[in-house]
Amino acid sequence: xxxxxxxxxxxxxxxxxxxxxxxxxxxxxxxxxxxxxxxxxxxxxxxxxxxxxxxxxxxxxxxxxxxxxxxxxxxxxxxxxxxxxxxxxxxxxxxxxxxxxxxxxxxxxxxxxxxxxxxxxxxxxxxxxxxxxxxxxxxxxxxxxxxxxxxxxxxxxxxxxxxxxxxxxxxxxxxxxxxxxxxxxxxxxxxxxxxxxxxxxxxxxxxxxxxxxxxxxxxxxxxxxxxxxxxxxxxxxxxxxxxxxxxxxxxxxxxxxxxxxxxxxxxxxxxxxxxxxxxxxxxxxxxxxxxxxxxxxxxxxxxxxxxxxxxxxxxxxxxxxxxxxxxxxxxxxxxxxxxxxxxxxxxxxxxxxxxxxxxxxxxxxxxxxxxxxxxxxxxxxxxxxxxxxxxxxxxxxxxxxxxxxxxxxxxxxxxxxxxxxxxxxxxxxxxxxxxxxxxxxxxxxxxxxxxxxxxxxxxxxxxxxxxxxxxxxxxxxxxxxxxxxxxxxxxxxxxxxxxxxxxxxxxxxxxxxxxxxxxxxxxxxxxxxxxxxxxxxxxxxxxxxxxxxxxxxxxxxxxxxxxxxxxxxxxxxxxxxxxxxxxxxxxxxxxxxxxxxxxxxxxxxxxxxxxxxxxxxxxxxxxxxxxxxxxxxxxxxxxxxxxxxxxxxxxxxxxxxxxxxxxxxxxxxxxxxxxxxxxxxxxxxxxxxxxxxxxxxxxxxxxxxxxxxxxxxxxxxxxxxxxxxxxxxxxxxxxxxxxxxxxxxxxxxxxxxxxxxxxxxxxxxxxxxxxxxxxxxxxxxxxxxxxxxxxxxxxxxxxxxxxxxxxxx
Amino acid sequence: xxxxxxxxxxxxxxxxxxxxxxxxxxxxxxxxxxxxxxxxxxxxxxxxxxxxxxxxxxxxxxxxxxxxxxxxxxxxxxxxxxxxxxxxxxxxxxxxxxxxxxxxxxxxxxxxxxxxxxxxxxxxxxxxxxxxxxxxxxxxxxxxxxxxxxxxxxxxxxxxxxxxxx
Numbered sequence: 001x002x003x004x005x006x007x008x009x010x011x012x013x014x015x016x017x018x019x020x021x022x023x024x025x026x027x028x029x030x031x032x033x034x035x036x037x038x039x040x041x042x043x044x045x046x047x048x049x050x051x052x053x054x055x056x057x058x059x060x061x062x063x064x065x066x067x068x069x070x071x072x073x074x075x076x077x078x079x080x081x082x083x084x085x086x087x088x089x090x091x092x093x094x095x096x097x098x099x100x101x102x103x104x105x106x107x108x109x110x111x112x113x114x115x116x117x118x119x120x121x122x123x124x125x126x127x128x129x130x131x132x133x134x135x136x137x138x139x140x141x142x143x144x145x146x147x148x149x150x151x152x153x154x155x156x157x158x159x160x161x162x163x164x165x166x167x168x169x170x171x172x173x174x175x176x177x178x179x180x181x182x183x184x185x186x187x188x189x190x191x192x193x194x195x196x197x198x199x200x201x202x203x204x205x206x207x208x209x210x211x212x213x214x215x216x217x218x219x220x221x222x223x224x225x226x227x228x229x230x231x232x233x234x235x236x237x238x239x240x241x242x243x244x245x246x247x248x249x250x251x252x253x254x255x256x257x258x259x260x261x262x263x264x265x266x267x268x269x270x271x272x273x274x275x276x277x278x279x280x281x282x283x284x285x286x287x288x289x290x291x292x293x294x295x296x297x298x299x300x301x302x303x304x305x306x307x308x309x310x311x312x313x314x315x316x317x318x319x320x321x322x323x324x325x326x327x328x329x330x331x332x333x334x335x336x337x338x339x340x341x342x343x344x345x346x347x348x349x350x351x352x353x354x355x356x357x358x359x360x361x362x363x364x365x366x367x368x369x370x371x372x373x374x375x376x377x378x379x380x381x382x383x384x385x386x387x388x389x390x391x392x393x394x395x396x397x398x399x400x401x402x403x404x405x406x407x408x409x410x411x412x413x414x415x416x417x418x419x420x421x422x423x424x425x426x427x428x429x430x431x432x433x434x435x436x437x438x439x440x441x442x443x444x445x446x447x448x449x450x451x452x453x454x455x456x457x458x459x460x461x462x463x464x465x466x467x468x469x470x471x472x473x474x475x476x477x478x479x480x481x482x483x484x485x486x487x488x489x490x491x492x493x494x495x496x497x498x499x500x501x502x503x504x505x506x507x508x509x510x511x512x513x514x515x516x517x518x519x520x521x522x523x524x525x526x527x528x529x530x531x532x533x534x535x536x537x538x539x540x541x542x543x544x545x546x547x548x549x550x551x552x553x554x555x556x557x558x559x560x561x562x563x564x565x566x567x568x569x570x571x572x573x574x575x576x577x578x579x580x581x582x583x584x585x586x587x588x589x590x591x592x593x594x595x596x597x598x599x600x601x602x603x604x605x606x607x608x609x610x611x612x613x614x615x616x617x618x619x620x621x622x623x624x625x626x627x628x629x630x631x632x633x634x635x636x637x638x639x640x641x642x643x644x645x646x647x648x649x650x651x652x653x654x655x656x657x658x659x660x661x662x663x664x665x666x667x668x669x670x671x672x673x674x675x676x677x678x679x680x681x682x683x684x685x686x687x688x689x690x691x692x693x694x695x696x697x698x699x700x701x702x703x704x705x706x707x708x709x710x711x712x713x714x715x716x717x718x719x720x721x722x723x724x725x726x727x728x729x730x731x732x733x734x735x736x737x738x739x740x741x742x743x744x745x746x747x748x749x750x751x752x753x754x755x756x757x758x759x760x761x762x763x764x765x766x767x768x769x770x771x772x773x774x775x776x777x778x779x780x781x782x783x784x785x786x787x788x789x790x791x792x793x794x795x796x797x798x799x800x801x802x803x804x805x806x807x808x809x
Numbered sequence: 810x811x812x813x814x815x816x817x818x819x820x821x822x823x824x825x826x827x828x829x830x831x832x833x834x835x836x837x838x839x840x841x842x843x844x845x846x847x848x849x850x851x852x853x854x855x856x857x858x859x860x861x862x863x864x865x866x867x868x869x870x871x872x873x874x875x876x877x878x879x880x881x882x883x884x885x886x887x888x889x890x891x892x893x894x895x896x897x898x899x900x901x902x903x904x905x906x907x908x909x910x911x912x913x914x915x916x917x918x919x920x921x922x923x924x925x926x927x928x929x930x931x932x933x934x935x936x937x938x939x940x941x942x943x944x945x946x947x948x949x950x951x952x953x954x955x956x957x958x959x960x961x962x963x964x965x966x967x968x969x970x971x972x973x974x975x
Binding site for chain 1: 829831832836839840843844845846847848849850851852853855856858885886887889890896900901903904905907909910911912913914915916919937938939941942944945946947948949950951952953954955
């Protein structure tokens with residue numbers, strides 16, 4: 001073995017020992033989770049703790065004539081019953097939403113959606129609390145309700161929000177009708193209309209991204225404990241953004257923020273459901289302040305699906321204009337957005353439709369216009385970004401369905417049309433017509449790799465043969481090939497684009513190296529299953545050369561973690577991941593000065609080598625980070641502050657733009673409508689990859705949620721505003737049996753503005769997956785003249801398509 | 810409400826308790842016995858997060874009254890580790906194959922897989938997928954859960970485990 005080989009081998013061994021970026025490090029979290037030792041909110045048991053439960057409205061729209069709590073209060077074990085009358089003097093019967101509206105905590109004069117919170121019963125145990133909800137007598141006068149958002153602004157529509165009926169200037173500008181929330185327009189309308197007026201080819205379709213729900217397996221819950229003597233409130237809860245919750249609680253309760261301790265323990269999945277503030281959180285807090293004992297609130301599944309934040313419900317009239325040979329010239333979209341009874345969107349952007357203006361997708365579309373109207377209906381309020389940045393799933397669905405419809409009209413191959421219109425690698429950074437600067441991308445390479453791997457050409461040939469066979473009556477099976485080439489926009493975000501209640505959307509990391517060279521680091525984000533305790537440690541390990549196993553990551557305690565805006569919109573890696581790298585680099589810079597002092601050389605004479613600083617040209621003269629850590633506390637250079645720690649609050653200069661090429665092969669039985677996914681191939685480019693095992697896991701999970709949304713999951717209402725199927729009996733969550741097998745792949749195009757080049761990945765598979773499934777279904781029926789088939793594509797609906805097309809004779 | 814006296818074995822330990830007749834087994838385990846590993850995800854028996862083993866059967870403890878467990882032998886996730894405290898083959902399999910993310914479904918999933926492997930020590934992928942169909946996971950998409958169970962089966966059987974190629 002020669003010297004260089006020895007050096008390389010030594011370096012490789014030291015690198016491997018770090019378990020840093022790029023390795024499939026096994027998760028730290030799993031040791032406790034596999035032993036049932038996770039600590040979730042409902043696991044918490046405090047002395048004297050009481051339980052709260054809600055009395056909910058059976059009506060979608062009704063006036064409350066009276067509420068009589070006397071029978072409930074008389075039940076042994078019941079301690080208190082709160083109604084709006086109790087909250088009103090405290091100014092807590094309404095709370096602000098993240099979208100600039102207010103939302104009822106407990107209904108005052110009217111209820112506006114089924115299962116709305118009317119009273120909060122507090123009792124000694126959860127069984128008694130539940131019993132007592134049945135004993136609260138509420139007299140209602142039913143009112144006509146609005147379920148169809150297209151009727152919301154009818155001249156004779158009943159006015160839903162009497163509390164703001166005279167306030168015709170909303171949080172986002174003038175309102176056109178008392179049931180109107182906002183109108184938002186972006187792009188060049190005149191230029192867009194002109195292109196459409198003169199275009200060779202246009203398509204126009206109403207694309208509905210239907211109402212659904214993130215439904216993490218753990219519902220929303222909280223435990224509030226108010227110490228009357230100290231005047232301090234401790235609030236445990238299922239919070240994706242614990243610091244924001246602390247600020248909100250302070251603002252609405254008047255308690256000083258430093259006397260509020262918010263703790264988000266282990267969280268059983270979030271997917272956007274746990275970003276917002278809910279009535280249950282507020283009522284547990286009020287209950288504890290009033291009674292001076294801890295109060296727990298735990299949602300049941302029906303409450304979760306029918307009250308705490310739906311997602312989507314976007315009705316998108318989508319148009320493309322193109323030349324005869326398939327060059328897209330313009331895009332025009334109008335969205336009618338059903339926000340339910342209160343505009344409680346968990347939207348951190350400055351615009352009421354979030355990042356919907358990413359709807360020009362992966363294509364170089366020079367001219368575009370987008371208009372969104374938000375309206376109130378008698379449905380649960382929301383919505384949330386279900387495993388995506390705000391409205392990105394909707395935007396990607398619109399463009400990816402639209403290009404398929406255009407390809408169909410042009411008689412062009414859908415992949416070829418996409419490639420023809422892709423933004424070219426040399427165009428990055430790319431300015432989109434609707435205002436975004438795409439940081440980086442190489443779409444052509446990704447698409448080619450995906451098409452080669454899936455065998456695209458052969459699949460189209462097979463499909464052609466199957467279609468002929470179907471026409472000849474030799475098969476009853478339809479074959480669909482779904483494509484989606486998505487560009488996401490994640491990592492909210494730069495303060496010019498985003499804020500929450502006026503707080504800029506930075507995120508943070510604080511890293512502290514102990515004298516013995518082990519580390520504790522805290523971030524302003526909060527994992528709900530993404531594996532932050534594992535991956536942040538990998539970033540630090542690579543940056544400062546201390547093994548990941550010697551680094552503890554802590555999140556979710558607002559007393560100890562630096563202020564951050566939380567985890568959603570795939571922002572942890574783009575924002576807090578960047579903060580982590582920057583904080584680590586501050587430590588490294590100080591460590592270099594200490595090492596120079598120890599080695600009696602100039603700082604500039606040192607170079608970094610995996611886990612140590614060594615003297616250039618003298619590799620045997622070095623100090624490891626562990627030795628430097630000791631020296632930082634023991635003998636720092638003269639005039640240098642002892643210790644070795646750093647904090648960084650990172651405001652991203654831009655969003656990141658992950659992308660991917662997805663292909664789905666589906667076989668559908670026309671007689672039963674049963675669709676089987678034969679193959680699903682997902683190529684993701686999320687820039688630098690921190691832990692490939694975790695990335696793959698995120699992709700699997702996101703695809704499964706996309707499969708659910710596209711193929712069956714829906715929150716539906718009947719004409720009276722009754723929510724249909726708000727339980728796992730009816731709400732489609734795929735089991736291991738229906739879930740397809742996922743094939744994953746990747747390319748790597750690092751983000752040029754991110755310290756480690758990472759872009760975020762957790763939501764890409766959901767965003768890219770939904771249109772891919774829908775395109776596969778639509779592609780299967782396209783040659784039969786089916787037109788656009790709306791989601792969700794469950795067997796019942798697909799059977800109806802077959803029926804409509806006369807295929808069942 | 811009048812309480813019933815029950816005697817049962819939980820994770821090898823004899824337990825006596827007074828419970829209301831309507832107390833669900835999941836609440837009894839979590840709140841009276843402080844065994845918080847099993848979780849409640851749906852309250853309707855669909856999600857399986859509350860799965861425990863009762864007399865050699867997988868049961869959904871949110872659909873079982875505590876009084877029904879009188880005289881029974883119960884195993885929960887807290888009783889799944891090896892006697893020396895190390896992770897059992899299934900627990901290890903879930904960690905090695907990244908068969909979990911948020912961890913909420915994991916205790917129920919492991920208990921279900923435990924019973925599956927007792928009844929079918931070398932299941933095919935299809936048999937595993939059907940065998941865990943009563944347990945929902947929102948995070949993993951099941952691919953790695955299947956691998957985790959295959960890993961455990963191989964380890965228990967002393968056969969080589971080969972991760973299936975993508």
